[in-house]
Amino acid sequence: MTRLVELEETGPRKLDPSDIDGEKGDVAICQCGLSDSFPFCDGSHRETLDEDEEATYVYDGSDRSIVERVVTRDDRDDE
Incomplete structure (x- = not known):
């Protein structure tokens, strides 16, 4: 399976001590x-x-859809 994800940031997020979960003592990064x-x-x-x-x-x-076809600029140029 794959997922189409839209991101808006243009740079990294730097972690600092406040990002550590005080209860668990870890940082979980979304994948x-x-x-x-x-x-x-x-x-x-x-x-x-x-x-x-x-x-x-x-x-x-909360809605999920299945994508039948992903078209990129290069794909459109071939048609």
Whole structure:
């Protein structure tokens, strides 16, 4: 499975001591792209547990859709 993720930042986020979870003592970085506290994990990845390995998904809030085809600029130039 893949996910289309829209990001707006143009640079890195530097971690500082306040980013460490005082209870757990760790920092979890989001790898699914769905976290409301991106780049930190907030557990949103649980929504992806039933995704089909062969599908590409786009998430819009709590709605999830399967994408049939992703077209890039290079793809359009070939048509």
